[in-house]
Amino acid sequence: MRAMVYRGPYKIRVEEKDVPQIEHPNDAIVKVSLAAICGSDLHLYHGMMPDTRVGMTFGHEFVGVVHAVGPSVRNLKPGDRVMVPFNIFCGSCYFCARGLYANCHNVNPNATAVGGIYGYSHTSGGYDGGQAEYVRVPFADVGPALIPDWMSEEDAVLLTDALATGYFGAQLGDIVEGDVVVVFGAGPVGLYAAKSAWLMGAGRVIVIDHLEYRLAKAREFAHAETYNFTDYDDIVVHVKKITGHLGADVAIDAVGAEADGNLLQHITGAKLKLQGGSPIALNWAIDGVRKGGTISVMGAYGPIFSAVKFGDAMNKGLTLRMNQCPVKRQWPRLFEHIRNGYLKPSDIITHRIPLEHIAEAYHIFSAKLDGCIKPLIVPDAG
Amino acid sequence: MTNLPTYTAQKPPNAESSEQLRARIPGWGADLDPNDRPSVPKQRLDPGATGAHWEFPERQPEKWPRERSIEHAFLTPVFGTSCPPKGLSGAIRKFSYRRYSEGRAAHWLLLIAADRVDAWEAHAASLLTTRPDNPITETGLRAEISHNGLGSRFGQKRADTIHQVLDPVIVGAPWILACGLAWRAVRSLRRRGRSARA
Numbered sequence: 001m002r003a004m005v006y007r008g009p010y011k012i013r014v015e016e017k018d019v020p021q022i023e024h025p026n027d028a029i030v031k032v033s034l035a036a037i038c039g040s041d042l043h044l045y046h047g048m049m050p051d052t053r054v055g056m057t058f059g060h061e062f063v064g065v066v067h068a069v070g071p072s073v074r075n076l077k078p079g080d081r082v083m084v085p086f087n088i089f090c091g092s093c094y095f096c097a098r099g100l101y102a103n104c105h106n107v108n109p110n111a112t113a114v115g116g117i118y119g120y121s122h123t124s125g126g127y128d129g130g131q132a133e134y135v136r137v138p139f140a141d142v143g144p145a146l147i148p149d150w151m152s153e154e155d156a157v158l159l160t161d162a163l164a165t166g167y168f169g170a171q172l173g174d175i176v177e178g179d180v181v182v183v184f185g186a187g188p189v190g191l192y193a194a195k196s197a198w199l200m201g202a203g204r205v206i207v208i209d210h211l212e213y214r215l216a217k218a219r220e221f222a223h224a225e226t227y228n229f230t231d232y233d234d235i236v237v238h239v240k241k242i243t244g245h246l247g248a249d250v251a252i253d254a255v256g257a258e259a260d261g262n263l264l265q266h267i268t269g270a271k272l273k274l275q276g277g278s279p280i281a282l283n284w285a286i287d288g289v290r291k292g293g294t295i296s297v298m299g300a301y302g303p304i305f306s307a308v309k310f311g312d313a314m315n316k317g318l319t320l321r322m323n324q325c326p327v328k329r330q331w332p333r334l335f336e337h338i339r340n341g342y343l344k345p346s347d348i349i350t351h352r353i354p355l356e357h358i359a360e361a362y363h364i365f366s367a368k369l370d371g372c373i374k375p376l377i378v379p380d381a382g
Numbered sequence: 383m384t385n386l387p388t389y390t391a392q393k394p395p396n397a398e399s400s401e402q403l404r405a406r407i408p409g410w411g412a413d414l415d416p417n418d419r420p421s422v423p424k425q426r427l428d429p430g431a432t433g434a435h436w437e438f439p440e441r442q443p444e445k446w447p448r449e450r451s452i453e454h455a456f457l458t459p460v461f462g463t464s465c466p467p468k469g470l471s472g473a474i475r476k477f478s479y480r481r482y483s484e485g486r487a488a489h490w491l492l493l494i495a496a497d498r499v500d501a502w503e504a505h506a507a508s509l510l511t512t513r514p515d516n517p518i519t520e521t522g523l524r525a526e527i528s529h530n531g532l533g534s535r536f537g538q539k540r541a542d543t544i545h546q547v548l549d550p551v552i553v554g555a556p557w558i559l560a561c562g563l564a565w566r567a568v569r570s571l572r573r574r575g576r577s578a579r580a
Contacts, residue, residue: 007508008501010553011520024442024460047501047552050493051475053465054504072440075433090460091434098425101432106439109450109458113484116462122449122475123493126462138460141433171419177411178396198407201414203396210541223407230539244386244394260541271548273494304490326421333413333420342409360529363522367546370529 002379003057003132004358009047010366012359017057020128020136025072028140030082034157035130035377036061038086039187040300042366043257044121048273048302051110051122058119059377060086061161062130063153066140073140082144083156084137085164085327088116088127091142102324107138113303115324123303131358133379145331151338157376158188158345159334165298165325166192166254167334170200172296172321173250178203182239182248182288184281186214186226188374189298190254191348194222197250199342206248208235208284210260213371221347229261239288247290255281256299269306276302283309289318297322348374354381449479471500502556517553 005015020029038061044052066080076082089096089104095115096104107116108125116138119129128135137144147156166189175181181197183190186209197205207218207226215226227242229235240247257277258270261284269278277300285295286309295318313320337343350373353361361375387394404410416422439459446466450457467475474496482489508515518524525531535543 007504007515007520010549011515011517012522013516013520023463025440047497050490050497052497053467053471054500055465057464072435074435088460089432090439091432092429092436092439096432096434097429098427099421099431100425106458107460109448109454109461110479111451111484112453116460122462122465126464128462128464139434139439141435168421171413171421174416177400177414180396196413198403198410199413200419201400201411203398203400203403210539212538228539230541244388246388246394260545263544266542266545267548271545271552302490303484304487329420333418337409337412340409340412342412359520359522360525361522363525364529367525367531367534368540368542369525369531369534371534372529 001133002355003128004059004355004377006044006052006056006058007054010045012045012058012362014356014358017132019134022068022070023136024138025070026139026141027070028066028073028076028137028144029068030062030064030084030130030135030137030144031067032062032064032130032133032135032379034063034153035059035379036157036162037131037361037365037375037377038161039189040120040256042362043277043300043302045362045366046258046270048257048270048277049121049123050303053122056119056121057128057132059129059131059135060118060120061157062118062135063147063156063160064130064135067134069140075141076144081147083147083160084118084130084144086117086161087143087324087327088118088125088138089142090139099326099329100323101326101328111303117324131355131377133355143328145328148335151335152346154346154349154376155338155344158348158374159331160327161325162188162374163192163334163343163345164327164330165189167196167330168323168325169193169252169254169296169298170196172294172323173197173200173252174294174319174321175200175202175250177201179249180204180206180243181250181252182206182208182285183224183252183254184208184285185254185299186211186218187254188348190252191218191222191373192345193252193254193298194218194224195343197252198223199337206239206242208239211368214373217348217373235261236284236287243290247288247293249290250294250296251285251289252296253282253285253299257301259299265307276304276306279306279308286313286316286318289316291316292318294319294321298325349376351375352378355379356381449476451479451484453483469500469503471496471503474499502560505556505560517557521553
């Protein structure tokens, strides 16, 4: 089969690999029909995530058709059209039994601090991902779900991570009616978080980024008030000014490890890998939210230390909430919102690129070329 | 300025009321009740909800000694089988997993070091194949021409263009270093050859 393969920082190519095999009785093999590149894939691509091995296939956002199933699989059969959450989870451990599907204890031997994620380094379990023609899907009776007949594959693939994560991020903000919500980052997760904040009754939604085309999308797609932080000497002071010097009630970090806005933080975090990532968006969130406010962290960071301003967070009495999204837990409610017309996930897709050109796709997304917000990968582009 | 609500018990008012927002934004307030939010409460014991029909999963066969965190009691019943550790990078990885917990910086720093060694090993090995690494095609640089590289960057008030110049250095430095070392090695061999003949 054809598959994306990591060759080292900033380098990937498409190679011929063996079609994955059933390795556990509850495995399925899925033929991928559509995949996406996630912003967090860029952390792997840039060599930031420990134990990212040459030869691995990335991709934790994908949908497809069941090709084969293991002997204990009851809920799926070959030919089923499925969407697969980015979490790999057993459904039976202490954490899964309590709904924390992203924190499963039975799928990642390499680390206890993170669950299993498709194509996301050995730190997340060493599973190959879905930017390929076929992918192994463990616990087929637990993770995947049939794509409803009324749902397009493009909407479905965005439900496997980006939309669910943005929606989850708004929930972790514990928004109450009339809250002022500031979202740092106007990428896919930030856009969905901003849109979801309204569903939870926000009174004002502010989005901050440095890419004008993404801020334009935030105004149009998420009805948000937007600010480009490069227009201000100090974006935290600006947030204070526009909130009556109170600060936002809720701040959502939808940027993560490669945040811009402070060159020293970016270079030490994203380029030199001396931190688990550049925490500038998180620090802006800590300083920009009001005392007693809540911060929701959806941005992904590496497992080593980062220069986060915990002193300010403590002194301000903040509530910091965060987790990888338990995707499947979000789906029933998100399906309702999509059917009701409140959410149209595919509105943020900007590029559809054949698998054979995935090196260009990563570069376009990484360098933010051509107005790129969300690129999809089409394994069989004809 | 003394009448700023922030310095009193009041909260600064929003520009639009809830009724105005409900009329303007589709779905506004649909999840106003926390009970309608799927991740509230955070932990909800419901083992029957997942589709699992086992108390503990069957064990996946271990085809090679699988490295694992020493914070785990045993190898998890299911695990990924991509890219078994090999070469010097594999030895560093196995040592890191065997010796240090996830709580130790040394664990992660060794794994990052192994990643760099892995890339160098792979680049060197690729030179002995019919498909050596190609830093031009593998970095997707063609997109700079096909997808408006210049226009996407300049005049856009972007904060990242200042450090994007470092990206070619990150990609190119190992190649330049390797060429330099190879050149020194060749020169040294030639000198030794000349000395031996003299």
